[in-house]
Amino acid sequence: MKAMVYRGPYRVRIEEKDIPAIEHPNDAIVRVTRAAICGSDLHLYHGMMPDTRVGTTFGHEFIGVVEAVGPSVANLQVGDRVMVPFNVYCGSCWFCARGLYSNCHNVNPNATAVGGIYGYSHTCGGYDGGQAEYVRVPFADVGPMVIPEWLDDEDALMLTDALPTGYFGAQLGDITEGDTVVVFGAGPIGLFAAKSSWLMGAGRVIVVDHLENRLAKAREFAHAETFHFGEYDDIVVALKKATDHLGADVAIDAVGAEADGNLTQHITAAKFKLQGGSPIALNWAIDSVRKGGNVSVMGAYGPMFSAVKFGDAMNKGLTLRMNQCPVKRQWPRLLEHIRAGYIKPSEIITHRLPLDDIAEGYHMFSAKLDGCIKPVIVPSAA
Amino acid sequence: MPYTADDPRQWSPDELRARIPGWGVDSDPADRPSYPKQRFAPGETGAHWELPDQQPEHAPRERSIEHARLTPVFGTVAPLRGLSGAIRRFAYARFSEGRAAHWLLLILGDRVDVIESSVTSLVSGHPDELVSETGVLSEKRRHGIASRFGRGRVDVKHQWIDPLLVVGPWLLASWGAIALVRKVFRSR
Ligand SMILES: [Zn+2]
Ligand SMILES: [Zn+2]
Numbered sequence: 001m002k003a004m005v006y007r008g009p010y011r012v013r014i015e016e017k018d019i020p021a022i023e024h025p026n027d028a029i030v031r032v033t034r035a036a037i038c039g040s041d042l043h044l045y046h047g048m049m050p051d052t053r054v055g056t057t058f059g060h061e062f063i064g065v066v067e068a069v070g071p072s073v074a075n076l077q078v079g080d081r082v083m084v085p086f087n088v089y090c091g092s093c094w095f096c097a098r099g100l101y102s103n104c105h106n107v108n109p110n111a112t113a114v115g116g117i118y119g120y121s122h123t124c125g126g127y128d129g130g131q132a133e134y135v136r137v138p139f140a141d142v143g144p145m146v147i148p149e150w151l152d153d154e155d156a157l158m159l160t161d162a163l164p165t166g167y168f169g170a171q172l173g174d175i176t177e178g179d180t181v182v183v184f185g186a187g188p189i190g191l192f193a194a195k196s197s198w199l200m201g202a203g204r205v206i207v208v209d210h211l212e213n214r215l216a217k218a219r220e221f222a223h224a225e226t227f228h229f230g231e232y233d234d235i236v237v238a239l240k241k242a243t244d245h246l247g248a249d250v251a252i253d254a255v256g257a258e259a260d261g262n263l264t265q266h267i268t269a270a271k272f273k274l275q276g277g278s279p280i281a282l283n284w285a286i287d288s289v290r291k292g293g294n295v296s297v298m299g300a301y302g303p304m305f306s307a308v309k310f311g312d313a314m315n316k317g318l319t320l321r322m323n324q325c326p327v328k329r330q331w332p333r334l335l336e337h338i339r340a341g342y343i344k345p346s347e348i349i350t351h352r353l354p355l356d357d358i359a360e361g362y363h364m365f366s367a368k369l370d371g372c373i374k375p376v377i378v379p380s381a382a
Numbered sequence: 383m384p385y386t387a388d389d390p391r392q393w394s395p396d397e398l399r400a401r402i403p404g405w406g407v408d409s410d411p412a413d414r415p416s417y418p419k420q421r422f423a424p425g426e427t428g429a430h431w432e433l434p435d436q437q438p439e440h441a442p443r444e445r446s447i448e449h450a451r452l453t454p455v456f457g458t459v460a461p462l463r464g465l466s467g468a469i470r471r472f473a474y475a476r477f478s479e480g481r482a483a484h485w486l487l488l489i490l491g492d493r494v495d496v497i498e499s500s501v502t503s504l505v506s507g508h509p510d511e512l513v514s515e516t517g518v519l520s521e522k523r524r525h526g527i528a529s530r531f532g533r534g535r536v537d538v539k540h541q542w543i544d545p546l547l548v549v550g551p552w553l554l555a556s557w558g559a560i561a562l563v564r565k566v567f568r569s570r
Binding site: 007008009010011012013015023024025028047050051052053055056057060072074077088090091092096097099100101105106107108109110111112113116121122125126127128138139141162167168171174176177178180195196198199200201203204210212213223228229230231242243244245246260283290302303304305307326329330331332333334337342343357358359362364365367368370371372 | 383384389390392393395398401402403404405406407408409411413414415416418420421422423424427428429430431432433434435437438443444445446448449452453454455456457458460461470474481482485486488489491496497498499500503506508510512513514515516517518519520521523524525526529530534535536537543
């Protein structure tokens with residue numbers, strides 16, 4: 001089969017690989033029909049995630065058709081059209097039993113601090129991802145779900161990570177009616193977080209970025225006020241002025257480890273990997289939220305330390321909440337919202353590329369060319 | 383202004399409800415998913431086992447020393463090999479996730495892996511195409527210039543330095559290696 005393969009920082013190519021095999025009685029093999037490149041894939045692509053091995057296949061956002069199932073699989077059948085959460089999880093460990101699906105203890109021997117994620121380095125368990133024609137899906141009875149008849153493929157694809165994570169970001173902000181919410185980052189997660197904030201009763205939603213096409217999308221798609229941080233000497237002061245010097249009630253970091261806006265952070269973190277990530281957006285969130293407010297972190301950071309402004313967070317009495325999203329817990333409610341017409345998740349997709357053009361897809365997305373917000377990959381076997 | 387007790391925030395539920403589809407449908411936290419958090423509900427996951435069966439370990443599988451055992455399920459792609467494998471194996475065997483040395487060794491392993499893999503790829507007749515693999519050949523088609531300039535993008539200000547930062551260390555390392563080899567040969 002054809003699969004995207006990592007060759008080193010900033011380099012990927014298509015290689016011929018064996019179709020994955022059933023390795024555990026509850027495995028399924030899924031033929032991928034659509035996959036997406038995620039902003040967090042760029043951390044791998046840039047070589048920022050420790051133990052990213054050459055030859056591995058990325059892609060934690062994919063849907064497909066069940067091609068084969070292991071002997072203990074009871075809930076899925078060959079031929080089922082399924083969406084697969086980005087989390088690999090067992091459903092039965094101490095953490096899964098309490099809903100912490102993204103923190104499963106039974107799927108990642110390489111680390112205890114993070115659960116299992118498809119195509120996301122050995123630090124996340126060493127699983128191949130879905131930017132390929134076929135993928136191994138462990139715990140087929142737990143993670144995947146048959147896509148409802150009425151749901152479009154591309155809407156389902158957005159449900160594997162981007163929409164649930166954005167919604168989860170707003171949810172961890174503990175928004176109460178009338179709250180002012182500021183979202184850092186107008187990528188897919190930020191757009192969905194802004195949109196979800198309204199569903200939770202926000203009184204005002206502000207989105208901060210420096211890419212004008214993304215800010216335009218935040219205005220249209222998410223009905224948000226927007227700030228281009230490059231136009232301000234100091235975005236924290238601008239946000240204070242815009243909120244009567246109170247500050248926002250809730251701030252959401254939807255940027256993560258590769259935030260731009262500070263050269264020192266860019267070089268030490270993004271380029272020389274001396275930090276777990278450049279926490280510019282997180283520090284802006286901490287400084288621009290009001291005292292006693294909530295900061296929700298959806299941006300991904302590496303396992304190394306980062307220069308986070310903890311003193312400000314402590315002195316301001318902030319509540320910091322964060323986690324990888326437990327995707328499947330979000331699905332029932334999100335499916336209701338899609339069905340009711342409140343959200344059309346596939347509206348954020350800007351590009352569709354054949355798997356063969358994977359190098360182009362990564363470069364375009366990484367360099368933010370051509371107005372790219374969300375690229376979708378179509379494998380040839382689809 | 384927060385200098386008095388008056389709340390400066392102004393918002394109109396009716397206006398928002400009229401303007402934004404679905405405004406406030408999840409205002410009540412009880413309507414939000416994963417609420418209350420960490421609710422004990424093992425019966426809802428689809429798992430029909432107490433502890434999952436153990437996936438066979440065909441080759442020794444490295445694991446964090448913070449784990450008591452090999453996890454029941456694990457990824458099997460790209461098993462450890464070569465010098466990078468030795469570095470990674472040492473990082474896992476010796477240092478917990480709490481230690482910077484663990485992660486710095488893994489990052490070192492990643493860099494060594496890139497060199498080893500380029501060489502093996504070359505030998506096996508499927509050499510790396512360093513330029514096409516970066517995707518830069520699509521710059522023209524994807525409007526590289528128009529996408530970057532005159533748009534107030536903050537990252538463009540430092541993009542000139544990026545190739546230097548990415549390629550620079552490799553050039554320095556190769557230069558060092560060549561210099562070393564020459565020195566060894568001259569001293570003979
Ligand atoms: Zn993702
Ligand atoms: Zn689990």
